[in-house]
Amino acid sequence: MDTEPQFFDTNATPGVVGQPLNRVDGWAKVTGQAKYSAEYNSLPGLVHAVLKTSDVAKGRVTGFDTTAAMKQPGVVAILTHQNLPKPVKVPDSQVNKGTLNSPMGFFPMLSDEVHYAGQPVAIVVADTLEHAQYAAALLKVNIAPETPVSSYQDPKAERYVPKNVKGTAGVTKRGDAQAAFQSAPVQLTATYTHATNHHNPMEPGATTAHWEAPDRLTVYDTTQGVSETQKTLALMLGLATEQVRVVTKYLGGGFGCKAWVWPHVVLAPLAAKAVSRPVKLVLTRQQQYTGMGHREEQEQTLRLGATKDGKLLGIVHEKTSTTSPWDDYAETNSRIINMLYALPAFESTYHLAKASVMTSTSTRAPGDMPGSFALECSMDDLAYQLGIDPIQLRLLNYAEKDPTNGHPWSSKSLKQCYQRGAELFGWNKRNPKNGQTRDGKTLVGWGMATASYPVHNSQGNARVRLYADGRAVVQAGATDLGTGTYTIITQVAADALGLPPENIRFELGDTILPSTQWSGGSTAAGRVSSSVYLAAQDVWQKLIKLAVADKNSPLYGAKSADVEMGNGRLQLKAKPATGEAFTEVMKRASLGDVEGNAQGRYGSVYREPSAAADADMNKEEKEAAAGYSMHAFGAHFCEVHVDPELGTVRVARWVSVMSAGRILNPKTARSQVIGGTIFGIGSALMEQTVRDPHWARYTNADLANYHIPVNADIPDMTVDFIDEHDPHVNAMGVKGIGEIAIVGVTAAVANAFFHATGRRLRSLPMTPDKVLDALRQPA
Amino acid sequence: MLSDLFPPAGTPQPEDGSRRSFMKQAGGILGLALAPPLVSQAERLTAYSKVIQGATDITLRVNGQAHTVRIEPRVTLLDALRERLDLTGTKKGCDHGQCGACTVHVNGRRTLACLTLAVMAQGKEITTIEGLAKGDQLHPMQAAFLKHDGLQCGYCTPGQIMSGVACVQEGHATTDAQAREWMSGNLCRCGAYPNILAAVREVATQQSKG
Numbered sequence: 001m002d003t004e005p006q007f008f009d010t011n012a013t014p015g016v017v018g019q020p021l022n023r024v025d026g027w028a029k030v031t032g033q034a035k036y037s038a039e040y041n042s043l044p045g046l047v048h049a050v051l052k053t054s055d056v057a058k059g060r061v062t063g064f065d066t067t068a069a070m071k072q073p074g075v076v077a078i079l080t081h082q083n084l085p086k087p088v089k090v091p092d093s094q095v096n097k098g099t100l101n102s103p104m105g106f107f108p109m110l111s112d113e114v115h116y117a118g119q120p121v122a123i124v125v126a127d128t129l130e131h132a133q134y135a136a137a138l139l140k141v142n143i144a145p146e147t148p149v150s151s152y153q154d155p156k157a158e159r160y161v162p163k164n165v166k167g168t169a170g171v172t173k174r175g176d177a178q179a180a181f182q183s184a185p186v187q188l189t190a191t192y193t194h195a196t197n198h199h200n201p202m203e204p205g206a207t208t209a210h211w212e213a214p215d216r217l218t219v220y221d222t223t224q225g226v227s228e229t230q231k232t233l234a235l236m237l238g239l240a241t242e243q244v245r246v247v248t249k250y251l252g253g254g255f256g257c258k259a260w261v262w263p264h265v266v267l268a269p270l271a272a273k274a275v276s277r278p279v280k281l282v283l284t285r286q287q288q289y290t291g292m293g294h295r296e297e298q299e300q301t302l303r304l305g306a307t308k309d310g311k312l313l314g315i316v317h318e319k320t321s322t323t324s325p326w327d328d329y330a331e332t333n334s335r336i337i338n339m340l341y342a343l344p345a346f347e348s349t350y351h352l353a354k355a356s357v358m359t360s361t362s363t364r365a366p367g368d369m370p371g372s373f374a375l376e377c378s379m380d381d382l383a384y385q386l387g388i389d390p391i392q393l394r395l396l397n398y399a400e401k402d403p404t405n406g407h408p409w410s411s412k413s414l415k416q417c418y419q420r421g422a423e424l425f426g427w428n429k430r431n432p433k434n435g436q437t438r439d440g441k442t443l444v445g446w447g448m449a450t451a452s453y454p455v456h457n458s459q460g461n462a463r464v465r466l467y468a469d470g471r472a473v474v475q476a477g478a479t480d481l482g483t484g485t486y487t488i489i490t491q492v493a494a495d496a497l498g499l500p501p502e503n504i505r506f507e508l509g510d511t512i513l514p515s516t517q518w519s520g521g522s523t524a525a526g527r528v529s530s531s532v533y534l535a536a537q538d539v540w541q542k543l544i545k546l547a548v549a550d551k552n553s554p555l556y557g558a559k560s561a562d563v564e565m566g567n568g569r570l571q572l573k574a575k576p577a578t579g580e581a582f583t584e585v586m587k588r589a590s591l592g593d594v595e596g597n598a599q600g601r602y603g604s605v606y607r608e609p610s611a612a613a614d615a616d617m618n619k620e621e622k623e624a625a626a627g628y629s630m631h632a633f634g635a636h637f638c639e640v641h642v643d644p645e646l647g648t649v650r651v652a653r654w655v656s657v658m659s660a661g662r663i664l665n666p667k668t669a670r671s672q673v674i675g676g677t678i679f680g681i682g683s684a685l686m687e688q689t690v691r692d693p694h695w696a697r698y699t700n701a702d703l704a705n706y707h708i709p710v711n712a713d714i715p716d717m718t719v720d721f722i723d724e725h726d727p728h729v730n731a732m733g734v735k736g737i738g739e740i741a742i743v744g745v746t747a748a749v750a751n752a753f754f755h756a757t758g759r760r761l762r763s764l765p766m767t768p769d770k771v772l773d774a775l776r777q778p779a
Numbered sequence: 780m781l782s783d784l785f786p787p788a789g790t791p792q793p794e795d796g797s798r799r800s801f802m803k804q805a806g807g808i809l810g811l812a813l814a815p816p817l818v819s820q821a822e823r824l825t826a827y828s829k830v831i832q833g834a835t836d837i838t839l840r841v842n843g844q845a846h847t848v849r850i851e852p853r854v855t856l857l858d859a860l861r862e863r864l865d866l867t868g869t870k871k872g873c874d875h876g877q878c879g880a881c882t883v884h885v886n887g888r889r890t891l892a893c894l895t896l897a898v899m900a901q902g903k904e905i906t907t908i909e910g911l912a913k914g915d916q917l918h919p920m921q922a923a924f925l926k927h928d929g930l931q932c933g934y935c936t937p938g939q940i941m942s943g944v945a946c947v948q949e950g951h952a953t954t955d956a957q958a959r960e961w962m963s964g965n966l967c968r969c970g971a972y973p974n975i976l977a978a979v980r981e982v983a984t985q986q987s988k989g
Contacts, residue, residue, distance in 0.1 A: 022925050029933030030921040030940060032868015032908035039867035129862055130853055202872045202880055202934040202968050252870070252934030253968050285873040482932025482969045671928050671971060678970030703877035703966060710963035712956075714972040 005607060008496070008533050008732045015495035020667035024501070025250070025486040034250040037220040038206035043278040046208075047076055049271045050132040051264065051287055052122035052139050054114045057148035057356040057696035061112040061121055065140035069124065074131035077275050078139060079123040081109045085270050088238035097327075100235060101228040103260035103293055104359040105326035109267065114143055115325050116358045117697040118290020120263060123271050125279060148356035148696035151297055151322045157353035159320065162328035165350045166367075172334065174404065175345030180314025184305025188381055192302070192374045193763045195688030197295040199363055200708055203252020204288045207268035210278040217269055218245045222252070224259040225518025226477050230511045232261040237269060248509040254481040255679070256362035257292040259520040264291055289689060289701035293361030296321045297691075300333060300374040310386050310396050314345035317374070323352045324359040331363075333371030336743065339404050339631070340375060340452055341397035346404075356696045362520065364679055365739035368453055369746070376449040376747030377762065380754060384434065390448055390751070391418050391427065402629035410728035411735075413659035414450065414633040417722055421448070421657040424718050425637040435758030435779055443642040444652075445756025448635060449744035451658070453736070455630035455729055457603035458523040460516025462531035464493065464596045466539050468586040470568070472497050474506045474535075477513040478528045483738055484668030485524055491664060492529045492732065496536035498568035506532075514597065522632075522736025523602050529664060530731040531600030538596030540565045547585045554578050602730045603630060628728050632735040634658035636677065636744050640752040644775055647768030649753060651681055652715050659722035661735035670719045673741040677717065680745025682709045686765050837901050841866065842910025848897070856900050857881045857892035860907060868908035868937045872966070879965030882938035882945075883907050889945035908937035911944070919985060920944045923978035931969030939965045943979045952983035 008017075028034040040046075054061075066078050090110065091102035108120045121141050126132035149156050162170045181187060201222075208220040217239065223229045226246040234241045251258065264281055272279040283291045298321035305313040317337050323329045334348035363369070383393040398415065401408055422428065430446050431437055437444040462476040474493040480486045486506055494501040507513060516528060544563045547555040547570050555563055555570060555578065564573045571579025586594065601609060604626030639653040656673050663669045686707040690699045700706050726733045746764055753771075754760050758779035761770055834849045839856075841864065848863045857874070860866040860883070872880030874893045881892040884906040911918040920943045923929070930936040942965045946952045951961035958979050959972075967975065 023928065023930070025933070026925045026928075026930065027917075029930055029936050030908075030917065030924050031912055032866075032937050034933050035867065036870075036934065038871075039861070041862065041865050041867070128851075128854075129858055130851055134853075200968055202878065202932065202966065203870070204872070250933060253932040255968070282871075285875065285877075482930075482934075484931075667928050671931055671969075671974060674973055675931060675970035678972060679968075702875060703873045704875065708966060708968060709970070709972070710966060711972045711976060712959040712963040714959075714970075717973050 006534060006537060006731055007727050016491045016501050017495045017664055018662070019491070019665065021487055021491055021501065021665055023484065023487045023668065024490050025480065036203055036250045036252055037208060037222045037248060038280060038282045040208050040220045043208070043210050045277040047125050047127055047275060047277050047279055048129045048132040049123050049125045049268060049279045049281040050136040051120045051281065051283070052124060052136045052141060053287060053290065054117060054119045054121050054141070054143060055697070056114055056143045056145045057117040059114045059143045059145040061114060062142045062144050064122065064142070069135040069139040072126070072131055072135040072138065074127035075135045076125040076127065076277070079125065079271055079274055080121065081111055084109055084123070085273050086110065087236040087266060087270065089235050101232045101261050103262065103361045104324060106324070107266070108263050116290065116356050117695070118287065120267060123267060125271055125275050149354065150691050150693045150696040151355050152320050152353035154355065154693065157355060159351045159353045162350060162352050165328055165330040166332050168332045168334065171349050173347045174338065175314065177314040177316045177345040177347035180345040181303050181305035181316050184313045185308050186306040186382065186385065188304045188378055188385070190302055190378055190381065190762055192300045192377065194298045194370045194373065195764055196297040196691065197363060197683055197687050198289055198689050198706060199255040199257035199292070200288065200703065200706065201253030201255060201257065204283045204285055205258065205262065205264060205292050206282040207265045208278065208280045209269035209272040211269070211272055215239060215243050217243065218247065219269060220247045221265055222258050223248050223265070224251065224254045224479050224481060224520050226479060226509060226511045227515040228518050229261050229265065233266065233269065236266050244511070246511045248479050251479050251481050255364045256366065256520065259362055259518055260293070262292050285703060286701045289698050290358060293358065294689065295363035296323065296330065296360035298370060300370070302374045302378050304378045304382065306382055308386065310382060310388050310393050312341055312343045312397050315343060317348045318351065320351040320353070322355045322357060324357055325354050327359045328352055329359050331367035331370060333367045333374070335454070336368040336371040336452060337375045339402055340399065340450060341394070341403070342399045343403050357691070364676065365453055365742045368743045369680065372449065372451070372744045373746040373750070373764065376744055377750050377760070380447070380747070380751040381760065387432070389432065391422060394418065394450060405629065407627060407629040410628040410630045411661065411724050411726035412631070412633055413722040413724050414635070417633060417635040417657040417659055420720055420722060421635040421637050421655050424657070424720060425655040427637060434755045437756065439641065441644060443644055443756040445640050445642070445752040445754065446637070447640070447748045447751030447753070447755055448637045449747040449751060451634035451636060451740050451744040452631050453522055453740035453743055455526070455603045455632070455735055456521040456523050457605045458517045458521070458527045459599055459601040459605060460527050460531055461514035461597065461599050462516070462528065462535045463514045464497070464532060464535040464539050465593050466497060466582070467593045468583055468591060470499060470583060471503045472499060474504060474532055475513040476508055476516045476528050476531055477511055478508045478516050478524055479519045480508060481519055483519065483524065483672060484665060485519065485528065487668055488525055488664040489528055489532055493532050493536060496533045497539070498565055522738040522740065525664060525736055526730045526732065526734040527600050527602035529734055530602060531598055533731050534598030534600055535596040538598050539594050542594050542596065543582050543585055544570055546589055550585065550588060552588055553585060554580055600731060604628065606730045607728060626728070630729055630735070632658065632660035632737065632740045634740055636748040638748045638752050640749060640756055642753060642756045642771065647771035647775070649685055649766055649771060651713070651749065654715060654717040656717070656741060657720045657722065658737060658740060659724045660737045660740060661724050661726045661729055662733040663721045664734060666721065669721065669737055672737045673719045674717045676739065676741025677745050678709050678714055680742040681713065681749065683764055684746040684749035684766060686767065688765050837898055839897060839900060839905060840903065841905045842907060850897055852896060852898050854897050855893050856883070856895040856897045856905070859897035860892060866907050866909055870934050870937055872935065878935070879942060880935050880938040882941040882965065884941060884945060889942050908940060911940065918944065919982050920978065923981045927974045927977040927981070929971050929975040929978040931971055935965060935967045939967065939975055943975070943982065946979060947983045947986055952979050955980060958983065
């Protein structure tokens with residue numbers, strides 16, 4: 001770049017960025033006024049659609065008996081593959097899948113094929129929800145069943161090594177890890193398993209589709225990316241992008257499952273088209289388990305070679321997991337194992353087996369979360385085996401540079417995270433021996449693990465409109481999943497405009513606003529804050545231009561470059577007393593408002609925007625172009641109590657310390673960290689969706705049988721952040737924190753369990769049956 | 780230690796619509812059905828609407844206001860609120876009484892609206908999240924949720940707040956452990972639990988002082 005990109009310096013104008021503001025959308029949420037996607041009830045002639053799904057995991061639909069269902073009052077239509085309007089494009093090839101932001105290379109209800117239990121086979125539309133539900137229950141679907149494959153563990157499953165999984169080669173090698181492992185003085189080999197997990201956002205997937213005209217569709221959808229959904233719906237329905245509007249003002253959690261355009265999102269507008277009325281389609285909680293993806297069940301074998309001093313020599317990693325009949329999908333666990341420590345050699349192989357299930361999908365910290373379980377448990381094993389403190393072992397292998405490419409980190413404060421976390425936790429009081437600490441009959445253990453999450457490149461637009469009365473409207477088509485986007489962007493705009501936050505209205509979640517990428521991959525905070533900051537600079541540049549050309553301004557004749565904004569004033573940089581309020585400039589120019597626009601970039605594209613446009617470059621090459629590797633880092637510490645009689649594991653204490661660039665709002669950031677941690681505690685101790693090995697159907701697809709943590713499962717939690725200045729990631733110096741907090745959590749719990757009991761559990765979740773079984777084995 | 784998790788005998792219990800209270804109710808109905816006179820019992824059960832199939836007009840008193848809605852007997856209180864009265868603050872998370880997102884107050888007790896038929900709520904005072912604040916004056920529990928960031932996505936929040944208010948009134952928020960237990964019928968996937976606890980405990984402490 002010929003000029004240094006702009007960077008936000010809060011020290012220059014201390015304001016509300018970095019302050020623990022209450023959520024600006026909090027009022028709407030605590031009073032019940034916040035409107036979610038299934039709550040647009042006043043659309044003219046709105047009818048309800050209920051999905052009828054297949055009970056069979058594999059087979060062919062041989063017919064429907066609609067007699068009883070059609071007799072029900074209020075039924076408007078029963079739509080099946082025989083009469084549903086056809087989409088003009090479907091994700092039936094990898095190319096289409098990519099352009100359609102589709103998570104699956106398959107679209108249901110195009111033919112009689114059934115490929116997974118829970119696949120939609122019909123849609124019942126009726127005037128009321130009750131009529132639609134009852135008619136759907138009466139609708140008979142005849143399916144000729146075939147024998148399904150339930151998972152990679154099914155003896156019928158055929159395992160293979162895919163060419164690629166999510167842009168990562170099926171086999172990758174850095175150095176000769178096999179040889180390094182074979183000749184290592186210390187060798188550890190362990191296999192880890194991870195159950196199927198479901199995101200289970202409290203708000204189930206919902207799409208309300210309203211054709212305002214044959215060429216105008218408005219969709220209220222539960223999506224993490226309104227622009228991606230808009231583009232996909234346009235392509236699949238044969239419309240121009242601008243003919244589709246997608247609205248998501250409030251989103252009841254996402255965690256990755258709402259990042260994609262799942263079949264129901266397209267089925268709702270197709271049904272609305274068929275009945276010529278607005279249609280509301282809400283997934284039931286049960287349908288949520290087969291409607292919006294999951295984290296795949298998986299097995300990892302990690303072979304770790306080290307010196308007797310604890311220095312890593314090489315890691316060989318293999319992962320086996322289940323995928324759908326159409327896609328080679330796996331979370332890329334190898335990413336974090338490859339980069340977390342100074343590791344000279346690494347080899348990773350992915351094995352897949354196709355089963356009669358839908359394609360698994362991005363789930364909070366995809367890959368890094370389960371990958372860190374294997375790596376961080378093995379590091380703990382190594383520490384015990386060599387008699388080295390677990391933190392000390394990690395410091396011994398501290399990666400001063402990114403081991404995968406030799407690049408410096410844009411910023412890394414992991415050492416400070418270890419140190420601060422250890423202080424807050426009291427780690428120095430730890431008994432180095434495991435199985436020694438008791439509280440009555442309860443076995444007590446302490447564990448820790450490292451967390452990291454990469455900075456994923458993304459970019460997007462924002463608009464700032466500053467009014468002459470000192471208020472501003474800020475717009476970007478982002479979504480707030482509960483992450484705090486409404487609040488942090490209000491804070492950034494307030495400081496960038498020199499206004500109090502109550503004078504800012506930030507609008508998001510609508511494709512009529514400037515487009516920006518999805519809220520996922522921990523990119524939204526860094527990207528949108530940068531876009532808004534730069535759009536505000538655009539406003540100031542316009543005002544400065546006016547002022548220096550205005551004979552009545554004290555800044556008349558000054559060079560634009562010599563003028564700055566300070567607390568809502570335009571003033572000389574060298575002599576801040578010379579200047580005036582921006583309102584004065586606007587008043588004299590008879591301007592009601594001034595509008596600024598900008599594109600913000602997150603990741604290596606911040607300094608090297610050209611890299612973003614180069615489709616041939618992969619992530620590593622783009623990072624290489626920028627010269628830095630970019631990751632957030634952190635450390636978790638926890639105490640668990642194990643009941644040796646009941647086999648229960650309770651988390652008694654938790655400390656997380658994160659370093660993620662500038663923290664825009666410590667209150668909402670803390671909530672993100674405790675939230676990610678609790679999600680991880682769920683995976684560690686209780687979460688698993690069980691697929692019947694014969695029928696390939698979920699046996700526990702509801703919230704009574706799929707256990708997520710409740711309030712009584714969660715102890716006091718301490719969260720702290722390390723102040724970090726990163727001028728390379730984006731104009732705000734922000735790294736995302738939506739995902740990093742879950743990384744390392746399962747390992748921290750497992751390591752604490754090991755410390756408590758002297759037994760290593762490598763199978764998640766660590767339910768009482770496994771605990772009791774482990775306690776029966778010799779330590 | 781565990782004793783404070785359970786109320787003394789005779790303390791009013793939350794009407795949680797759980798299997799246990801349903802069984803109690805069902806058992807009661809069965810018991811009565813075995814004993815004459817059958818007619819008066821049937822009459823008593825359908826005191827308000829005598830229609831058992833098809834839509835009928837019923838009146839629901841929600842947040843101090845009477846609403847007449849024409850609904851079928853199978854319509855849940857939750858769907859009546861959300862789909863008929865457009866009171867969408869009460870959320871549907873599971874529709875099976877497993878998540879607590881639909882918690883409202885019926886005659887001052889926390890009740891799962893998804894496990895309550897609207898016809899059963901006739902003649903009762905229903906309070907939803909929309910009825911908690913007095914104009915611009917938030918209920919202390921709402922204010923405490925804001926202050927302690929007891930919410931993220933906001934979808935479980937109305938249920939959490941309605942449970943929180945009831946939990947304090949029931950006297951089930953006198954210790955952290957007790958409040959955690961009595962707030963555990965309300966799931967929060969964003970993981971705001973420590974903040975929810977802080978909000979509930981703060982209100983409980985204020986009220987015990989006040």
